[in-house]
Amino acid sequence: MTTPSTPAPYQQHPGVPGYVSPVPLRRATLLDALASEWTKIRSVRSTIWTLGVMVVLVVGFGALIALALRSVDLPEGESPVSLGFVGVLLGIIPVITLGVMTIASEYGTGMIRTTLTACPSRARVLAAKGIVFFLLTFAITLVATALVSAAISGILGGSTAGSVWLGATVGVSAYVALLGLLALGVGSLVRHSAGAITIMIGVVLLPLVMALFMMSEGLRDVQQFLLEYSIPSQLAIFYGTPMGEDGPTGWESLGLMGALVALVLGLAFLVQHKRDV
Amino acid sequence: MSASSVAGMIEVSGLTKRYGEKVAVHGLSFHVSPGIVTGFLGPNGAGKSTTMRMMLDLDHPTTGRVRIDGKRYAELREPLKYVGALLDAKALHGGRSAYHHLLCLAQSNGIPASRVGEVLDVVGLTAVANKRSKNFSLGMGQRLGIAAALLGDPEILMFDEPVNGLDPEGIHWIRNLMKSLAAQGRTVFVSSHLMSEMALTADHLVVIGQGRLLADTSMAEFIRTNSRSYVRLRSPQQEQLLDVLHRAGITAVTAGHGALEVDGVGAEELGELAARHQIVLHELSPQQASLEEAFMQLTAESVEYHAHAQPTEWRT
Ligand SMILES: Nc1ncnc2c1ncn2[C@@H]1O[C@H](COP(=O)(O)OP(=O)(O)OP(=O)(O)O)[C@@H](O)[C@H]1O
Numbered sequence A: 001m002t003t004p005s006t007p008a009p010y011q012q013h014p015g016v017p018g019y020v021s022p023v024p025l026r027r028a029t030l031l032d033a034l035a036s037e038w039t040k041i042r043s044v045r046s047t048i049w050t051l052g053v054m055v056v057l058v059v060g061f062g063a064l065i066a067l068a069l070r071s072v073d074l075p076e077g078e079s080p081v082s083l084g085f086v087g088v089l090l091g092i093i094p095v096i097t098l099g100v101m102t103i104a105s106e107y108g109t110g111m112i113r114t115t116l117t118a119c120p121s122r123a124r125v126l127a128a129k130g131i132v133f134f135l136l137t138f139a140i141t142l143v144a145t146a147l148v149s150a151a152i153s154g155i156l157g158g159s160t161a162g163s164v165w166l167g168a169t170v171g172v173s174a175y176v177a178l179l180g181l182l183a184l185g186v187g188s189l190v191r192h193s194a195g196a197i198t199i200m201i202g203v204v205l206l207p208l209v210m211a212l213f214m215m216s217e218g219l220r221d222v223q224q225f226l227l228e229y230s231i232p233s234q235l236a237i238f239y240g241t242p243m244g245e246d247g248p249t250g251w252e253s254l255g256l257m258g259a260l261v262a263l264v265l266g267l268a269f270l271v272q273h274k275r276d277v
Numbered sequence B: 001m002s003a004s005s006v007a008g009m010i011e012v013s014g015l016t017k018r019y020g021e022k023v024a025v026h027g028l029s030f031h032v033s034p035g036i037v038t039g040f041l042g043p044n045g046a047g048k049s050t051t052m053r054m055m056l057d058l059d060h061p062t063t064g065r066v067r068i069d070g071k072r073y074a075e076l077r078e079p080l081k082y083v084g085a086l087l088d089a090k091a092l093h094g095g096r097s098a099y100h101h102l103l104c105l106a107q108s109n110g111i112p113a114s115r116v117g118e119v120l121d122v123v124g125l126t127a128v129a130n131k132r133s134k135n136f137s138l139g140m141g142q143r144l145g146i147a148a149a150l151l152g153d154p155e156i157l158m159f160d161e162p163v164n165g166l167d168p169e170g171i172h173w174i175r176n177l178m179k180s181l182a183a184q185g186r187t188v189f190v191s192s193h194l195m196s197e198m199a200l201t202a203d204h205l206v207v208i209g210q211g212r213l214l215a216d217t218s219m220a221e222f223i224r225t226n227s228r229s230y231v232r233l234r235s236p237q238q239e240q241l242l243d244v245l246h247r248a249g250i251t252a253v254t255a256g257h258g259a260l261e262v263d264g265v266g267a268e269e270l271g272e273l274a275a276r277h278q279i280v281l282h283e284l285s286p287q288q289a290s291l292e293e294a295f296m297q298l299t300a301e302s303v304e305y306h307a308h309a310q311p312t313e314w315r316t
């Protein structure tokens, strides 16, 4: 007998599997989700744009300020690398934007439905996004802060203690990446890019702005607290130039930000399980 | 082996979805079998997309449940290898290339990256693989969505209105694709609001209206019970003709444009009857009500958004 040239029409038998794929089955893990999120984040232009702008702001502002202050003596005890502060403060904005976009753009475009169809575990998707975003942002910020610290030291000379170096690079980068992670959590809760970015800019700026207007005596304690714990103030701690005397140390602020991130991401996890997509 | 463990079987039982006051899906139960194309038919707003979103665990049912291969969707660790779905071709990030879109989906399910090239080839998008999908035409976007559904070579495929907005060639391609997927023994579940489209592709029909099940039957059965045949008559002597028909015990109903419609009597018999009474006929034609009409009749009470036959008068 010869084999028929066309496949025989499918016969339905009760209990017999309909179609068995030749593609091998392999258990998918968090690592697969990480690979997927890494592909996602590197294949859109907003990542290149936001991180590129961040590097330009951090390195550009630091170098410009150092050049402008070549002939000025720095205050006693202040290390020259602390001049990198302004650039990093501005660089926060693109990092927040990327953090929010990493998740909110999926809701905006509808991609989230495709993502969750491929990986129904909301927890795994959020974890993978968070890890990939954090590591990428930390690495790029570390490169930018190391570059600017080296550039400033090169321009101004002077010596910088090792602990200040560590704070101005690793400490600042970890803090900025955590802040971006907070933005990602807010983006996941709000599901709307512009809304989440606005909230995050408020979180960064509002406490400091409010403190500036609290002139009355009765509010002195609140003002002091806001001055010491506002995000720009906590960032300044890493450069050894805190805005108050009793505020947190650099590692304490990392702990505080870490706790805030854990809280918001935890909330995002809980809320995601209840909501429709 | 119990029915619930048949591979490729989708079971929907007692599914209800409320959005606030609005009940989008109401106590829906049916199952979808492998090896055939099952059409999911209903007018606009009937709840088709909502049902499909609940099948994929995107929306949570208010009550009821969906089982795929006897499991909840969320229990499928690599769902793309079991279920491929195209709900909305625009549900992607337009800034990403077709290749990277498919790659990130493949990676999340541990599917080898080589599958991306294969499915791009199947849908004919290889040449634009590195182009950003926001510049794709409607048809190209639809093909990309189908490529994503085919990535894991799944035993179940779900398509929500896949031919919407496609040109005839695209429609033809999708029809053949669905039939060949079912012929390979896969489960194919496809929604539409066009009966005529379903008549060409589906072997089985699940019809809903306003979230409720209206019919769950084979296509052949649906055609047999729903296609009414009748004879249309037109005559300048309509009064006399009605008289003659009445006396012969035949019921005629007046249709528009001076035509009469008669059920259950052959055209020959009617023609001879008219001739015996010397009545002039301008038309004597056997008619077959289309499936579209049958579908409209079935869903008539449940159509949510009726078009008004006439614009309401402007009162002063
Ligand atoms: N997220 C939602 N919130 C509120 N109401 C909704 C939501 N999604 C759907 N609905 C309502 O549920 C009903 C069913 O909608 P659905 O999109 O499932 O219909 P459909 O059968 O897919 O229609 P179409 O043929 O137009 O695509 C509609 O009345 C719709 O307005």
Ligand SMILES: [Mg+2]
Binding pocket: B048, B049, B050, B160
């Ligand atoms: Mg729909």
